[in-house]
Amino acid sequence: MPPAGSLLPDELLLRLQRAAEEERPDPALREALVALRERLSPLAPPPRAGEPYSRTSLVVRPELEVMLARWGTGARCAPHDHGGGGGFVVPLEGAFVERRFAWRGAELVVASSREVSREGGEGRDHVSVDPALVHDMRAPAGGLSLHVYTPSPLRMAVYDLERRERVDLVGSFGAWIPSGSHPRVPFERASRAPVVWVGHTTRYRGGSAEFAVASRTLAAELRARHPDAQIVLAPLETKADFVEAMRALARDGREVEELHFIGHSGMYGVMFGSVAWPEQLSPHEWRALAREGAPPFREGARAYFHACRTGRWFAAFIARTYGIEAHGHHGYTTFSARPDRFRWAGPRAARRARLYVISTPGKKTHGLLGSIRKYAGARADPMLSFTPEPVAGGASYDAVADLYDAAFVDIRVRRAEWRWVARRARRLAEEEGRSLRVLDLGCGNGALLRALDERGWIASGIGLDASPRMIAHARRRSTAHDRLAFDVVDEPRLALPDQSVDVVLSFLSFRYLDWDPIVAECMRVLAPGGRIWMVDMVEQPLRLGSPRELARFARDALSHLLAPHSAPAFQRDLAALTSHPEWRTMLRYNPIRAEHEYRWYFESRFPGRVLEVLTLSPRQRVVAFDTGPIARGAIPALRFP
Numbered sequence: 001m002p003p004a005g006s007l008l009p010d011e012l013l014l015r016l017q018r019a020a021e022e023e024r025p026d027p028a029l030r031e032a033l034v035a036l037r038e039r040l041s042p043l044a045p046p047p048r049a050g051e052p053y054s055r056t057s058l059v060v061r062p063e064l065e066v067m068l069a070r071w072g073t074g075a076r077c078a079p080h081d082h083g084g085g086g087g088f089v090v091p092l093e094g095a096f097v098e099r100r101f102a103w104r105g106a107e108l109v110v111a112s113s114r115e116v117s118r119e120g121g122e123g124r125d126h127v128s129v130d131p132a133l134v135h136d137m138r139a140p141a142g143g144l145s146l147h148v149y150t151p152s153p154l155r156m157a158v159y160d161l162e163r164r165e166r167v168d169l170v171g172s173f174g175a176w177i178p179s180g181s182h183p184r185v186p187f188e189r190a191s192r193a194p195v196v197w198v199g200h201t202t203r204y205r206g207g208s209a210e211f212a213v214a215s216r217t218l219a220a221e222l223r224a225r226h227p228d229a230q231i232v233l234a235p236l237e238t239k240a241d242f243v244e245a246m247r248a249l250a251r252d253g254r255e256v257e258e259l260h261f262i263g264h265s266g267m268y269g270v271m272f273g274s275v276a277w278p279e280q281l282s283p284h285e286w287r288a289l290a291r292e293g294a295p296p297f298r299e300g301a302r303a304y305f306h307a308c309r310t311g312r313w314f315a316a317f318i319a320r321t322y323g324i325e326a327h328g329h330h331g332y333t334t335f336s337a338r339p340d341r342f343r344w345a346g347p348r349a350a351r352r353a354r355l356y357v358i359s360t361p362g363k364k365t366h367g368l369l370g371s372i373r374k375y376a377g378a379r380a381d382p383m384l385s386f387t388p389e390p391v392a393g394g395a396s397y398d399a400v401a402d403l404y405d406a407a408f409v410d411i412r413v414r415r416a417e418w419r420w421v422a423r424r425a426r427r428l429a430e431e432e433g434r435s436l437r438v439l440d441l442g443c444g445n446g447a448l449l450r451a452l453d454e455r456g457w458i459a460s461g462i463g464l465d466a467s468p469r470m471i472a473h474a475r476r477r478s479t480a481h482d483r484l485a486f487d488v489v490d491e492p493r494l495a496l497p498d499q500s501v502d503v504v505l506s507f508l509s510f511r512y513l514d515w516d517p518i519v520a521e522c523m524r525v526l527a528p529g530g531r532i533w534m535v536d537m538v539e540q541p542l543r544l545g546s547p548r549e550l551a552r553f554a555r556d557a558l559s560h561l562l563a564p565h566s567a568p569a570f571q572r573d574l575a576a577l578t579s580h581p582e583w584r585t586m587l588r589y590n591p592i593r594a595e596h597e598y599r600w601y602f603e604s605r606f607p608g609r610v611l612e613v614l615t616l617s618p619r620q621r622v623v624a625f626d627t628g629p630i631a632r633g634a635i636p637a638l639r640f641p
Contacts, residue, residue, distance in 0.1 A: 007036060007039055007040065007058070008058060008059060008066060012032070013059060013064065013066075014351075015029055016029070016064065016066060016148050017063060017064045017150055018209065019088065019148065020064065020086065020087035020088060020148045020149060020150040021086070021150055021202065021209075021212045021235050022202060022235060023086050023087060023088055023128040023129060023130055023235065024088055024126060024128050025088055025090060025126060025148075030090055030125060030126060033090050033092070033146055034090070034092060034118060037092045037093065037144070040058075040068060040092065040144075040146070041092070041093065041144055043056050043058075043068060044056050044068040044069070044070035044144055045070060046070060046072070047070060047071065047072045047075065051174060051176055052071060052072060052075035052076055052077045052139075052174075052175075052176055053069040053070055053071045053072065053075060053077065053139075053145075053174065054069065054070045055067055055068075055069060055172075055174050056068040056069075056070075057172075060152055061152060061353070062151060062152055062216075062220075062353040062354075063150055063151055063152065063213065063216060063351075063353060064148070064149070064150050064151070064152060065147075065148070065149045065150075065151075065152035065153065066146070066147070066148050067146075067147040067148075067149075068144065068145075068146055068147075069144070069145045069146075069147060070142075070143075070144055071094065071096075071139035071142050071143045071144070071145065072139070072142055073139070073140075073141060073142040074138070074139070074140060074141075074142075075138065075139050075142070076136060076137070076138035076139075077136050077137055077138075077174070077175035077176055078136060078158040078159060078160070078161075078175055078176050078177055079099075079101050079108065079134050079135065079136045079158065079159040079161065080134065080135070080136065080156055080157060080158040080159065080175040081132075081133065081134050081156060081157050081230075082129055082131065082133065082149055082153050082156060083153035083154060083155045083156045083157075083223075083231070084131050084151075084153075084198075084219050084223065084230070084231035084232060084233045085129075085131060085149045085150055085151050085152070085153050085216075085233060086129050086130050086131045086133075086149065086150065086233060086234075086235065087129045087147070087148045087149035087150055088126050088127060088128050088129055088148055089116075089126060089127040089129065089137070089145050089146070089147050089148075090118075090125075090126050090145065090146045090148075091116055091117050091118045091120075091125070091126070091143060091144075091145050092118060092143075092144040092145060092146055093118070093142075093143045093144035094117070094118075094139055094140075094141055094142055094143020094144065095115055095116070095117035095120075095139075095140065095141070095143065096115065096116050096117065096127075096137045096138065096139050096143060096145065097113060097114070097115050097137070097138045097140065098113070098114055098115075098116055098127050098135055098136070098137050099112070099113045099135060099136050099137075099138075100112045100113075100133065100134070100135045101134040101135060101136075101159070102134075102251075102252055103191045103252045103253055103254070105191065105253065106164075106187050106188045106191045107164075107187065107191075108134065108159055108161065108187060108191075129149065130234065131231075131232040131233040131234055132230075132232045132234070132245070132248070132249070134159065136175070150212070150216065151216040151219070151220065151233075154170065154171075154220070154223070155168065155169060155170045155171075155223070156169050156173060156175070157169070157190075158173075158175055158176065158177060159190075160177055160184075163184075164186065164187040165184040165185060165186055165187065165190075166184065166185040166186075166187070166190040167182050167183070167184055168182060168183040168184075168185065169182055191253065192255075193228060193229060193230050193254075194226075194228075194229045194230070194254075194255050194256070194257035194298055195229065195230050195232055195249060195254050195255065195256045195257060196222050196226050196229045196230070196231050196232070196256075196257055196258045196260075197232045197234065197245075197249075197256055197258070197259050197260065197295070198215050198218055198219045198222065198231070198232065198233050198234065198260045198262070199215075199233075199234040199235075199236050199242060199245070199259075199260070199261050199262070199263075200212060200214070200215040200234075200235060200236065200261070200262040200263050201236055201237070201262075201263035201264060201270075201271065201272060202235045202236060202237050203237050203273065203274045204263060204264045204271050204272060204273060204274055204275070204278070205264055205271075205274075205275055207264075207335070208263075209350035210335050210345075210349050210350050210355055211262050211263055211357070212235065212350075213349070213350055213352055213353075213354070213355040214262050214306070214335065214355045214356060214357045215233055215235075215260075215262050216233065217353075217354045217355055217356060218260060218262065218306075218356075219231050219233045222258070222260075226257065226258070229257055230254070236263075236272060237272065237273070238272050238273055238279060239272040239273070239279045239280065239281050239285075241272070242272065242281070243281075243289065243294070246289065246294035246295040246296070247292075247294045249294070249295065249296050250292070250293050250294045250295075250296040254296060255296050255297070255298035255301075256295050256296055256297050256298065256301055257298055257300075257301055257302075258301065258302050258303070258304065259295055259297070259301070259302075259303040259304070260303075260304045260305075260306065261303075261304070261305050261306065261307065262306045262307070262357055263306075263307055264307055264308065265305065265307035265308050265309055265310050265314065266278075266280055266309075266593065266594065266597045267309065267312070267313065267314075267539075267591050267592070267593040267594060267597065268280055268282070268283065268313070268314065268593065269281065269286075269305070269310065269314040269317075269318075270305060270307055270310070270314075271307075275600050275604075276604055277604050278597070278600045278601055278604060279516065280515070280516075282492070282514030282515055282516060282517060283317065283514060284491055284492050284514040284517060285514065285516075285517065286317070286318070286321055287321055290321050290322055295322075297322055297323075297324050301322075301324045301325075302324060302325045302326070302327065303315075303318055303319075303322070303324060303325075303326045303327065304326075304327045304328075304383065305318075305326070305327065305328045305329075306329070306333065306357040307328070307329065307333060307357075308329060308331070308332045308333050308359075309328075309329065309330065309331070309332070310328030310329055311327070311328035311329050311330040311383065311384035311386075312328075312330060312591065313588070313589065313591050314328055315327055315328030315384065315386050316386040316589075317589075318386075319386040319387055319388045319389075320388050320389070320390065322388070323388045324388065325385060325386070325387055325388075326385075326386050327383040327384065327385050327386070328383060328384055328386075329359035329381065329383055329384070330359070330381070330384055331359045331360075331361065331381060332359065332362060332364050333357050333358065333359050334357070334358060334359070334360060334362060334374070335349050335355055335356070335357060336355070336356045336357075336358045336360075336380070337349075337352065337354070337355065337356070338356065339356040339358060339380065340379065340380055341358075341360075341377050341378060341379045341380055342358065342360050342374050342375070342377060342378050342380065343377065344375060358380035358381075359380060359381045359383075360374055360378045360379065360380050360381055361373055361374060361378060361381075362374040396466060396467050396586065397444070397465075397466075397467040397469070397470050397586060398467050398468065398469045398470075399582035399585075399586070400577060400580055400582050400583050400586060401445075401467055401469035401470045401472075401473060402469075402473075403573070403576055403577040403580055403583070404444065404445065404470070404577055405444075405445045405470075405473040405477075406573045406576075406577075407570060407573035407574045407576070407577050408444065408445060408447050409445075409447065409477075410447060410451070411447035411448045411450075411451050411507075412451055413567055413570045414508075416614045416615050416622065417507065417508070417535050417614060417622060417624070418451070420535060420612075420614055420624050421448070421452075421505070421507065421533060421535065422451075422452075422455070424533060424626060425438075425452055425455070425457045425503070426455070426457060428502070428503070428531075429456075429457045432502075434459065435456065435457055435458055435459035436457055436458055436459060436502045436503055437458075437459055437460050437461075437500065437501050437502045437503070437527075438452065438458055438460070438461045438462070438501070438502065438503045438504075438505060439461075439462050439464070439494070439496065439501045439503070439504045439505065439522075439525065440461065440462070440463045440464070440505045440506075440507065441464055441504060441505065441506045441509060441510075441513060441518065441522075442464070442465055442466075442506055442507070442508070442509020442510070442512055442513065443463030443464060443465050443470075443471075443474060443486065443507075443509075444465060444467075444470050444473075444474070444509070445470055445473040445474050445477060446463050446473070446474030446475075446477060446478050446484065446486055447477075448505065448507050449461040449463050449478070449481075449484050450477065450478055450481055450484065453481050453483055453484060458483055458484070459483065460483050460484075460485075461481075461483060461484040461485070462484075462485050462486075462487070462496070462501075463484065463485070463486040463487075464486075464487055464488075464489040464494070465486070465488065465489070466488065466489060466490055466512070467488075468488050471486050471487065471488050474486040492513070492514040492517035492518040492520075492521060493521065494521045494522075494524075494525055496525045497525070498524055498525065499525070499526065499527045499528065499530075500525055500527070501525045501526055501527065501530060502526075502527055502530050502531075503530065503531055503532075503533060504522045504525070504526060504530070504531075504532045504533070505533050505534075506532070506533070506534045506535070506536070507535050508535060508536055508537060508622075509536070510534050510536045510598075511536055511537075511538075511590065511591075511592060511593050512590050515601060519532070519605070523630070526630060528631065528632055529629040529630070529631070530629070530630055531626065531627050531628055531629055531630060532625075532626075532627045532630070533624070533625070533626055533627075534598075534602070534624065534625045535614070535622065535623070535624045536598065536622070536623060536624075537592055537620055537621070537622050537623075538592060538593060538594060538595040538597075538598055538620065538621055538622075538623050539592045539593065539594050539595065539619065539620055540594065540595035540596075540619075540620065540621050541618065541619050542616060542617075542618050542619070549616060552613070552616050553616040553617075553618075556615045556616050556617070557617075560617075592620065595611075595621065595623060598611055598623055598625070599611045602625045602627075606625075606627045606628070606630075608628075609625065609626065609627055609628055611623050611624070611625050612624045612625065612626075
C-alpha cells in the first residue's frame with residue numbers, strides 16, 4: 001500500500017490549502033479528489049466501537065490538515081467546531097446529512113439541515129467549513145469523507161447536547177465525546193464566551209495568500225492569550241462577507257472582545273473585492289452598522305487593523321463610531337518572518353508556517369535609504385492607539401464656511417477645473433438642444449452652479465451639502481438665480497425622483513462622499529444617457545521617471561507662480577482659509593485620498609473611461625472623470641449592505 005503522502009503531491013497540497021482558505025473546492029479540484037477514492041479508501045479502517053468514524057491523517061502541518069474519515073452505518077458525530085480554522089469536507093463514498101447549529105440564548109439548536117454526497121448538485125457535493133461553524137454529520141448508510149482544514153486544528157470543542165456542556169479538547173481528537181477528564185463548560189457560560197475575530201482579504205491585489213498565513217499565525221497567538229474565547233478565523237472576499245459575518249455574530253448573541261483585520265487599506269479604511277472591482281465600507285455604512293450593533297463589541301473591546309495607513313484617519317474614526325479602543329498603522333505594511341523587526345520571508349512567503357504583517361520604513365516612505373534600512377532589519381513601528389474622543393472643533397466645513405465663501409465667490413479662479421466642467425456642459429447642452437438638469441453634490445457656497453447658470457446651460461440646478469453654513473451662503477448668494485435650489489443632506493440618500501437629472505457633478509468634494517451608496521443613488525436619479533462628472537484633488541507624488549508628468553508639472557508650477565499677480569485677492573483669501581486651525585482639523589478628519597483609489601473605483605465601474613489629470617504638484621494633483629452617457633443597467637448593481 002503506498003504511503004498516504006505519496007498520493008498528495010506538493011502541487012495538490014498547495015491547491016488544497018488555497019481551497020481550504022476559500023472554504024470550498026472548485027469543481028476541478030473536487031473531481032481530482034474523487035478520482036483518488038479507490039487509492040484512498042484502503043487507507044481508512046472501520047471505526048472502533050463507540051466512535052462514529054475512524055480518523056486517518058494524510059497530512060498534518062501547521063498550515064494544513066488533510067484527514068480521511070470512515071463512517072459506520074447510521075453513525076453521527078457530535079456537534080463540534082474546528083478550533084478557529086476553516087476548510088471543507090468532500091464525500092467520497094455514501095451520502096451524509098449535515099446539520100448546522102446556532103445559539104438561541106443558552107441553547108444550541110439546529111439552524112439548518114441538508115444532504116451532501118459525491119453525486120450531489122452544485123453546493124451539495126461538499127461541506128464548507130467556516131471558522132464560526134458548529135455542525136455535525138450523519139452517514140445513514142456509512143461512507144468515506146475527506147476533510148481539509150487550515151490551519152491545522154490544535155484544539156476543538158464538542159458539544160454534549162444531553163448534558164448541555166461544551167467539552168474542550170486539545171490535541172488530536174475526533175468529533176465525539178471522549179472518555180477521560182476534559183474541561184467542560186455549561187451552555188450558559190459557553191453561549192456567552194467572547195469572540196476574538198480575525199479576518200483577512202482573499203483577492204484584493206497581491207499578497208492574499210500571505211495574508212492567510214499571517215492570519216493563522218495571529219490566530220494561534222491569540223488562542224494562547226485568550227484561552228476562554230472563541231477564536232474565529234474568517235477569509236473575506238467582499239464587504240458583504242464582512243457585514244454578514246458581523247450580523248451573524250449579533251444574531252447569535254455573541255460579543256466581540258477583539259477584532260483583527262489583516263489586508264489592504266485605502267485612506268478610508270479596509271479594502272475588499274479586487275482591484276478590478278474595489279470595495280470599501282463607507283463612513284455612512286460603518287455608522288449604519290454601528291447603529292444596528294454590528295460588529296457586536298463588548299464593553300472594553302479593541303479593534304486592530306493590520307493594514308497600510310489605518311492609523312491616519314480610519315482607526316480614530318472606528319474608535320469614535322463604536323466607542324472602543326482602536327489601533328492602526330501610520331505607514332505602509334510589509335510581510336516579515338519576525339514580529340518585532342523586518343526579516344525577509346523569502347520568495348515563497350505564502351508557504352511559511354508563520355508570517356507577520358508589520359509596519360516599517362521602506363522605499364515608499366524613505367526612498368532607497370529606507371529600503372536599505374528595512375532589509376538590514378529595521379524595527380517594526382508600533383501600532384497607533386486611539387480612544388473614542390470627540391473631534392475638537394468638529395470635522396465639517398461649518399467652522400470655515402465664512403472663509404471658504406470669501407475665497408470662492410467665483411469658482412472660475414480654479415481655472416483648469418472650471419474649463420473641464422464648462423467644456424462638457426457647453427457641448428452637452430448643444431448636443432441636447434436644451435439646457436441641463438444638474439445636481440451638484442458637495443455644492444459648497446453654490447459658486448459652480450451659479451457660474452453654469454450665468455452661461456445659460458442650466459434648466460434647473462440642485463445643490464446639496466452636509467454643511468448648513470455652506471448652504472446658507474449658497475442661498476444668500478443665489479437669490480437672483482431662480483433656477484437654483486439648495487439643501488442640506490447628511491446621508492447618501494437623494495430626495496429626488498427617479499430619472500430626473502441629466503448630470504451629477506461632484507466638484508472637489510468626492511472625497512467627502514460615501515462612494516458606493518451615493519453612486520448607487522446617482523444611477524437612480526440620472527435619466528437614461530445621463531452622466532457623472534467628478535473633479536477632485538488626490539494624493540500622488542510626482543512620478544520623476546515620467547517625462548510627460550515632468551513637463552506638465554513645469555507648466556503648472558509656472559502658472560502657480562504667476563497666480564498671485566493675476567488674482568491677488570483670491571490668493572489672500574485662500575491663504576487665510578488654508579492657514580486657519582479649523583481648516584487643518586477638517587482636513588485631518590476628511591483626508592485626501594490616493595489617486596489609485598479613484599482610478600480603480602471609477603475605471604472598474606465605467607469600463608472604457610479613463611481618469612484624467614488636470615494639474616500636478618509635487619505630492620498632489622487634481623483629477624477628473626467623465627462617465628460618458630450611462631445606459632440603464634450598464635454597470636453591475638453596487639453592493640451596499
